[in-house]
Amino acid sequence: MPDGLAPARIDELASALGQGGWIDGGSDDAAPYLTDWSRAFTGSALGVARPTDAAGVQATMRFAKSAGLGVVPQGGHTGLVGGGTPYSNANVIVLSLKRMNRIRSVDPLNYSMVAEAGVILHDAQQAAMQHDRFFPLSLGAEGSCTIGGNLSTNAGGVNVIRYGNARELVLGLEVVLPDGELWEGLRPLRKDNTGYHLKHLFLGAEGTLGVITAAALKIFPRPMRTACAWVATPSVKDALKVLEIARAETGDAIETSELITRRVVDMVVEHMDGVRDPLPSDSPFYILMEASTTRRSEGGESPQEMLEAALGMAIEAGHATDALIAQSDQQRAAFWQIRELAPEASQRMAKPRVTWDVTLPISALPEFYDAAAKRMAEVAPDAVFSGFGHMGDGNLHYSSIGDRVKEQREMLDRTLYDLVMAFDGSFSAEHGIGQKRIDELQRYKSPVEYRLMQGLKQMLDPEGRMNPGKIVRMD
Amino acid sequence: MPDGLAPARIDELASALGQGGWIDGGSDDAAPYLTDWSRAFTGSALGVARPTDAAGVQATMRFAKSAGLGVVPQGGHTGLVGGGTPYSNANVIVLSLKRMNRIRSVDPLNYSMVAEAGVILHDAQQAAMQHDRFFPLSLGAEGSCTIGGNLSTNAGGVNVIRYGNARELVLGLEVVLPDGELWEGLRPLRKDNTGYHLKHLFLGAEGTLGVITAAALKIFPRPMRTACAWVATPSVKDALKVLEIARAETGDAIETSELITRRVVDMVVEHMDGVRDPLPSDSPFYILMEASTTRRSEGGESPQEMLEAALGMAIEAGHATDALIAQSDQQRAAFWQIRELAPEASQRMAKPRVTWDVTLPISALPEFYDAAAKRMAEVAPDAVFSGFGHMGDGNLHYSSIGDRVKEQREMLDRTLYDLVMAFDGSFSAEHGIGQKRIDELQRYKSPVEYRLMQGLKQMLDPEGRMNPGKIVRMD
Numbered sequence: 017m018p019d020g021l022a023p024a025r026i027d028e029l030a031s032a033l034g035q036g037g038w039i040d041g042g043s044d045d046a047a048p049y050l051t052d053w054s055r056a057f058t059g060s061a062l063g064v065a066r067p068t069d070a071a072g073v074q075a076t077m078r079f080a081k082s083a084g085l086g087v088v089p090q091g092g093h094t095g096l097v098g099g100g101t102p103y104s105n106a107n108v109i110v111l112s113l114k115r116m117n118r119i120r121s122v123d124p125l126n127y128s129m130v131a132e133a134g135v136i137l138h139d140a141q142q143a144a145m146q147h148d149r150f151f152p153l154s155l156g157a158e159g160s161c162t163i164g165g166n167l168s169t170n171a172g173g174v175n176v177i178r179y180g181n182a183r184e185l186v187l188g189l190e191v192v193l194p195d196g197e198l199w200e201g202l203r204p205l206r207k208d209n210t211g212y213h214l215k216h217l218f219l220g221a222e223g224t225l226g227v228i229t230a231a232a233l234k235i236f237p238r239p240m241r242t243a244c245a246w247v248a249t250p251s252v253k254d255a256l257k258v259l260e261i262a263r264a265e266t267g268d269a270i271e272t273s274e275l276i277t278r279r280v281v282d283m284v285v286e287h288m289d290g291v292r293d294p295l296p297s298d299s300p301f302y303i304l305m306e307a308s309t310t311r312r313s314e315g316g317e318s319p320q321e322m323l324e325a326a327l328g329m330a331i332e333a334g335h336a337t338d339a340l341i342a343q344s345d346q347q348r349a350a351f352w353q354i355r356e357l358a359p360e361a362s363q364r365m366a367k368p369r370v371t372w373d374v375t376l377p378i379s380a381l382p383e384f385y386d387a388a389a390k391r392m393a394e395v396a397p398d399a400v401f402s403g404f405g406h407m408g409d410g411n412l413h414y415s416s417i418g419d420r421v422k423e424q425r426e427m428l429d430r431t432l433y434d435l436v437m438a439f440d441g442s443f444s445a446e447h448g449i450g451q452k453r454i455d456e457l458q459r460y461k462s463p464v465e466y467r468l469m470q471g472l473k474q475m476l477d478p479e480g481r482m483n484p485g486k487i488v489r490m491d
Numbered sequence: 492m493p494d495g496l497a498p499a500r501i502d503e504l505a506s507a508l509g510q511g512g513w514i515d516g517g518s519d520d521a522a523p524y525l526t527d528w529s530r531a532f533t534g535s536a537l538g539v540a541r542p543t544d545a546a547g548v549q550a551t552m553r554f555a556k557s558a559g560l561g562v563v564p565q566g567g568h569t570g571l572v573g574g575g576t577p578y579s580n581a582n583v584i585v586l587s588l589k590r591m592n593r594i595r596s597v598d599p600l601n602y603s604m605v606a607e608a609g610v611i612l613h614d615a616q617q618a619a620m621q622h623d624r625f626f627p628l629s630l631g632a633e634g635s636c637t638i639g640g641n642l643s644t645n646a647g648g649v650n651v652i653r654y655g656n657a658r659e660l661v662l663g664l665e666v667v668l669p670d671g672e673l674w675e676g677l678r679p680l681r682k683d684n685t686g687y688h689l690k691h692l693f694l695g696a697e698g699t700l701g702v703i704t705a706a707a708l709k710i711f712p713r714p715m716r717t718a719c720a721w722v723a724t725p726s727v728k729d730a731l732k733v734l735e736i737a738r739a740e741t742g743d744a745i746e747t748s749e750l751i752t753r754r755v756v757d758m759v760v761e762h763m764d765g766v767r768d769p770l771p772s773d774s775p776f777y778i779l780m781e782a783s784t785t786r787r788s789e790g791g792e793s794p795q796e797m798l799e800a801a802l803g804m805a806i807e808a809g810h811a812t813d814a815l816i817a818q819s820d821q822q823r824a825a826f827w828q829i830r831e832l833a834p835e836a837s838q839r840m841a842k843p844r845v846t847w848d849v850t851l852p853i854s855a856l857p858e859f860y861d862a863a864a865k866r867m868a869e870v871a872p873d874a875v876f877s878g879f880g881h882m883g884d885g886n887l888h889y890s891s892i893g894d895r896v897k898e899q900r901e902m903l904d905r906t907l908y909d910l911v912m913a914f915d916g917s918f919s920a921e922h923g924i925g926q927k928r929i930d931e932l933q934r935y936k937s938p939v940e941y942r943l944m945q946g947l948k949q950m951l952d953p954e955g956r957m958n959p960g961k962i963v964r965m966d
Contacts, residue, residue, distance in 0.1 A: 126852040
C-alpha cells in the first residue's frame with residue numbers, strides 16, 4: 017500500500033462503489049483480474065474497482081488521483097499481449113468495466129446502438145439481431161470479451177474485409193478522462209465535421225489515455241442468407257486472384273476470406289477428434305470464404321449461386337483447382353472447424369510454441385510468404401514455421417513450433433519483424449502492444465512517430481496514471 | 492512584412508522552391524489564393540508557396556518557423572467556410588499543395604493507391620478506374636478540389652452511406668509537421684494495432700495541426716452496373732422506411748439516397764432551362780436513389796431488377812406512392828439534374844439566401860424536419876426555409892431565402908443550431924469549421940471537449956503556426 021494511503025480511504029471508495037464494487041487485491045476473488053486467460057501475464061494490484069456506471073468510474077479515477085495510484089482498465093481480460101493485466105508490485109488499481117453492461121438503446125432506423133463498455137460482444141451481437149440488425153464484429157473470444165476491450169484494442173476478427181476494424185464501427189464514445197472528468201461524445205452521427213475527432217484518441221489506445229465507458233456503435237442490415245465455400249488453390253498468389261474474382265462477382269459481398277495451409281488441415285485432422293478433411297487433395301493452400309446477402313425475399317440469385325459462379329470462373333482461370341460450397345449448416349460448421357480448432361490442435365502437439373500476428377499489404381503476401389519461410393528456417397531449422405489467417409485484410413497468424421523455439425524467440429521475433437517492416441507491414445495486426453510488444457514499438461516506429469505518441473500520452477495523462485507502462489515509455 | 496524579415500530571406504525560400512514556386516502576395520497571380528471561390532472570404536498573405544514535393548513543404552515550414560510566420564495550407568480552395576483562406580492583414584504564407592499532384596502508385600490487389608495532396612479528386616477517381624478499381628469519394632467540386640483538401644476537411648458527398656466519409660477511406664498519411672519534420676505514415680494496411688493511430692489527428696483538422704502531403708487511400712472493386720430510381724414518398728418518415736427496405740432488398744447496395752422536396756423540384760423546373768419534372772404529382776417528397784453492383788458477368792439479377800423489387804415492396808407497404816427506374820443514362824442524368832441544379836436555381840431566385848449544413852440521427856429526421864420548419868417560420872415568417880439532401884447519412888442542407896434573412900442571420904443560426912443540438916445532431920455535417928463556425932464550435936462543444944481540442948492544438952503546434960485562427964481559439 018503506498019505511503020499515506022490509509023485503509024479508511026479505500027473503504028471510502030469501496031462504499032462509493034456499493035455492494036460488490038471492490039475486491040481486495042490479496043483475496044482469491046481478485047485472481048482472475050491479475051492473471052490473463054492465457055496465463056502468460058500475471059501481476060498485482062491494490063484491489064479491483066467494479067463500478068456499475070460512469071459516475072463510479074469517475075469516483076475511481078478521482079480516488080486514484082488523490083491517492084497517487086495508477087489505474088489498469090480491464091474488460092473481458094481476453095487479450096493476448098498483457099494490455100489489461102497489471103505489472104507485478106504495481107501501485108495500481110484494476111478498473112473492471114464488466115458490471116457496466118447495459119445496452120442503453122438500439123435505434124434501427126439510425127443503424128446504431130449504444131452499448132456500455134462491459135457488454136459482452138456476443139450480447140451486443142444479439143441485441144442488434146433482436147432489432148433485425150447486425151453488429152459485425154466477430155472474433156474467437158466473443159463469448160467473453162467486452163465492447164470496451166474491443167474498442168480499446170481496436171479488435172479485428174473475421175469480418176474486417178467487409179466491415180472494417182472495431183474502430184470503424186464506432187460513431188461516438190463516452191470516456192472518463194484521467195482526471196475523472198466525463199467526456200460525453202455519444203452523438204450517433206454519420207457526418208460531423210465540428211473540430212478534431214476525439215474518439216480516435218481513445219479507440220485502440222489500450223486504456224492508456226482514458227476509460228471508454230460506453231459507445232455509439234454502427235449496426236447494419238442483417239444478413240439473411242450466407243454461403244460458405246472451401247476452395248483449393250495452388251499458391252498464395254492464386255488465392256489473391258480467387259478473392260479478387262469473388263469480390264467482384266458477388267457484388268463485393270465477401271465477408272470472410274481465410275487462407276489455410278495443407279499443413280494446418282493435416283494438423284487439425286490428426287489432433288482433433290471427429291474432424292474430417294473437407295477436400296482431401298495435395299493442394300498446398302485452401303480458402304475458407306463466405307458471402308452473404310441481406311435480402312429477405314427469396315427471389316433473385318442466392319449467395320450460393322453467386323459464389324458458385326465466381327468460383328467457377330476462378331477454376332476456369334486456373335486460380336483454384338477445386339471448390340465445395342456448403343450445402344447445409346452442418347457442412348458450413350465443418351469447414352469452420354478446421355479454422356477454429358487450429359490453435360487448439362497446435363497446442364495438442366505438446367511442443368514449445370511461439371506465435372506472431374502480422375499484417376502485410378495484401379499484394380505483398382505471396383512474396384512475403386515465401387521469404388518468411390526461408391528466413392525463419394535459417395534461424396530455426398528444426399522448428400515448424402507456418403502461417404495462415406485473414407488473407408482478405410493481409411493479416412497472417414504465424415507460429416513456430418519446436419523444442420528450442422523459446423530460447424530462439426528473440427532472434428525469431430527480430431527476423432520476422434525486420435522482414436515484415438521491409439515489406440511495409442505491421443508487427444502487430446490486431447493483438448496490440450500491451451506489455452508484450454513495447455520494445456518492438458520503440459524499435460520499429462520512427463523517432464518522429466514515437467515522439468508524437470509520447471506527446472499524446474503526456475497531453476492526456478500528464479501524471480502517467482492510465483495503464484502505466486503499456487504502449488509508450490515516458491522516461 | 493513582419494519585423495526583421497528581409498526580402499533577401501524570401502528570395503531564399505523562393506529559390507529553394509524553384510521555378511513557379513513562389514507568388515508574391517501583392518501580385519495579381521496571388522488573387523485566387525486569397526479569395527475563396529464563393530467570394531464569401533477574402534484575406535491577405537505575404538505570398539504563396541507552391542512546392543512540388545514534401546521536401547519543398549518542409550522547407551516552407553522551416554522558413555515560416557525561422558521567420559515567425561503563420562502558414563495557411565490550401566488545396567483546390569473550394570471550401571465553403573473559409574478554412575483555406577487567410578484572414579486579412581495576416582502575417583502568413585499560403586501553402587498551396589496544388590503542384591504536388593502525382594499519383595505515386597496504384598496497387599489493385601491491395602485495393603489501395605497513394606496520391607499526393609494536390610491530386611484533383613476527379614483524377615484520383617480516374618486513376619483507380621484505369622486499374623479496374625473505384626475510389627468512391629464524390630462531391631460537386633470533384634473537378635477542382637484536391638485529395639489533400641478532401642482529407643483535411645473530411646469531405647462527405649453522395650456515397651457516404653455505403654463507403655463512409657473521406658476519413659474512412661484513408662489507410663495511411665504522409666504529413667509535414669509544424670516544425671518541418673516529416674512523418675512518413677503511408678503503410679497501406681487494413682489492420683495495424685501498433686500504438687496510437689496518428690493519421691486521425693490530421694484528417695479533418697483543416698490544416699491546423701500539420702500539412703498532409705500524401706495519402707494511402709482505399710480503393711474498391713469497380714461498380715459495373717448502376718440503377719437509379721426517382722421515388723415519390725408521402726413523408727420523411729416513409730422515406731426512411733423506403734430506404735430501409737431498399738438497403739435490405741438490394742443486399743445493402745444502396746450508394747446514394749437523396750431526399751428532395753416538391754418545392755425544390757418546382758424551383759429547379761421553373762428557374763433552369765430544359766429541366767423536366769420526372770414524376771409530376773402532388774407528392775411532398777422524392778428520393779433519388781442509386782444501387783450498384785460490381786458484377787461484370789451478365790448472369791444473375793441486375794441492380795435495376797433488385798431496386799424494382801425493393802420499390803415494389805415499398806409501394807405495397809404504403810411508404811412510396813410511385814417510382815421510376817431510369818431506363819437509360821440520359822434518364823439517370825435527368826434525375827440527377829434536379830439534385831445538382833438546386834443550388835444554382837436557388838441563386839437565380841435573386842433573393843438573399845442563408846444556408847446551413849447539419850446532420851441528425853437518421854431516425855430523428857421526421858420529427859426534426861417538422862420542428863425546424865415551425866421554429867424557423869416563427870423567426871422569419873417571410874422567408875422560404877427548406878431542406879433536402881443526403882438522407883441516407885442524416886445530412887440535410889437547409890436554406891432560408893428572403894429579403895431580410897441576412898439581417899436575421901444570427902437569430903436564424905441560433906434557432907436552427909439550438910434545435911439541431913437538442914436532437915443530438917451536428918451543426919456542421921461536412922463543410923467544417925474554418926472561419927465561419929468558430930463561434931458555434933465554442934458555444935456548442937462542452938468545455939471538456941473544447942479543452943481537449945485546445946490541448947491537441949497546443950501539443951502539435953505550440954507556436955500556433957498552422958492555419959492560425961481556424962477551428963479552435965487558443966487565447
